[in-house]
Amino acid sequence: MTETVHRVGPGGLRPGLDPQGHIEREGSPERVPHAFRPVVAAARDRLPDVLGDRLHSAYLYGSVPRGTARVGRSDLDLLIALRAEPTDADRDAVRTLGDDLDRAFGQIDGVGALLYSRARLLSDLERYDLGWFVACLCTPLLGEDLAEHLPRYRPDSRLARETNGDLALLLPRWRDRVAAATTEAERRRLVRFMSRHLVRTGFTLVMPRWNGWTSDLHEMAEAFARYHPERAEELRSAAVLGYEPTADPGLLRSYVDDLGPWLAREYTRVHGTKTPRPGD
Structure with missing residues (x-):
């Protein structure tokens, strides 16, 4: 998988970009x-x-x-x-x-x-x-x-901020959903949803430095791992769970109490916060 995300196309472009560097x-x-x-x-x-x-x-x-x-x-x-x-x-x-x-x-x-x-x-x-x-x-x-x-888009900090710069706002709602999930089916759906969201947030955190685009969760996790090896295994595990979720309540708590808050703080530090929407 690492070879995939390190692949560089014609002219030195990352995957997912056209020759002008647009997604x-x-x-x-x-x-x-x-x-x-x-x-x-x-x-x-x-x-x-x-x-x-x-x-x-x-x-x-x-x-x-x-x-x-x-x-x-x-x-x-x-x-x-x-x-x-x-x-x-x-x-x-x-x-x-x-x-x-x-x-x-x-x-x-x-x-x-x-x-x-x-x-x-x-x-x-x-x-x-x-x-x-x-x-x-x-x-x-x-x-x-x-x-x-609509315009053409580049994998820059503005795009990162406006797509996933609201994790801090979402986490309280996620905690409520975790607390309300009482069945294995409900928890499995939450693990799938939150795993995917966290991997995508981790990827867009580093996307401007990686300078490319992918929708594959494993590739996203590997791109993130290049810049944050201290959290790499957590993102790799979340990528697996995004495709094959479990119903582990402890995992959900770790998402909302540890990995999620860390990602939210780092995102705000690097890219700022998403422009508020009505009702936020």
């Missing part, structure tokens, strides 16, 4: 594994019926459009842009669609959908967070591609 858009319809194409087709066909004229565009993200999804293990991740702010009725309709797809297609393990308005995705406030997410991590599925209205 390349990951994923494409051509990379969707054959087993998942019927699921993607069903989502594409049904979303207009579910949301009607409120739907502006829809995107795939995650392992399915990257071509790394595992049958029976991976979920289908969707980002949906609406012409107005999403309502509870929109969320309920999309949740019902996700449940229907999950029941109909055994090759997926659930459907996750993010709903935002077109205006928010293109807003100045979200330019280096949700905007970057659409432009670099999302694959168009339906409608106008909002990436055409």
